[in-house]
Amino acid sequence: MRRCDGGAAPTASGSVVGETALRDRVPRGWVITASRTWTGNTLPEDAFDGDTTTKWNAGGFPGLNGQWIQVDFGSPRTLVGIQANVEQVSRLGLRFFTSHEIALDGVPVFDWSGQTADGEVLSHTFATPRTARVVRITTTRSQSWVAWSEISFTFAHAPVANCRS
Ligand SMILES: [Ca+2]
Numbered sequence: 212m213r214r215c216d217g218g219a220a221p222t223a224s225g226s227v228v229g230e231t232a233l234r235d236r237v238p239r240g241w242v243i244t245a246s247r248t249w250t251g252n253t254l255p256e257d258a259f260d261g262d263t264t265t266k267w268n269a270g271g272f273p274g275l276n277g278q279w280i281q282v283d284f285g286s287p288r289t290l291v292g293i294q295a296n297v298e299q300v301s302r303l304g305l306r307f308f309t310s311h312e313i314a315l316d317g318v319p320v321f322d323w324s325g326q327t328a329d330g331e332v333l334s335h336t337f338a339t340p341r342t343a344r345v346v347r348i349t350t351t352r353s354q355s356w357v358a359w360s361e362i363s364f365t366f367a368h369a370p371v372a373n374c375r376s
Contacts, residue, residue: 237259284344295311
């Protein structure tokens with residue numbers, strides 16, 4: 212069966228009233244977990260709420276390499292791409308060498324490695340879409356704290372009846 216063109220995941224809309232409301236934007240059925248969390252204001256869900264002013268932060272600084280955040284979609288999804296907004300020490304425009312391993316269903320698939328700065332967006336597009344239920348991002352090296360303000364996915368559209376073959 213032919214797949215029609217891919218596209219961005221639907222995004223939530225509406226007015227925002229604090230972090231609790233933002234956390235309601237996390238897609239229903241997704242289970243978000245992390246190796247550790249700094250405070251109640253930096254929960255793992257805060258990296259999936261569609262707002263770059265909120266973040267998950269593993270807490271502690273420095274020396275937290277190996278920290279991870281994970282999303283379980285609840286069922287397999289076909290991924291076209293992954294994007295992640297860097298959240299790290301921002302003083303004086305500091306850049307750090309960081310390394311992050313991305314695993315699909317427990318299998319490492321690619322790495323983001325290089326100099327990063329606060330606010331940058333790391334992005335990966337799969338050469339061919341990949342199907343997975345669980346995505347985990349593990350930070351294997353960072354001189355900053357381990358945190359993401361937003362992690363998002365581009366999903367392939369499911370085939371539809373009027374898709375031309
Ligand atoms: Ca966020």
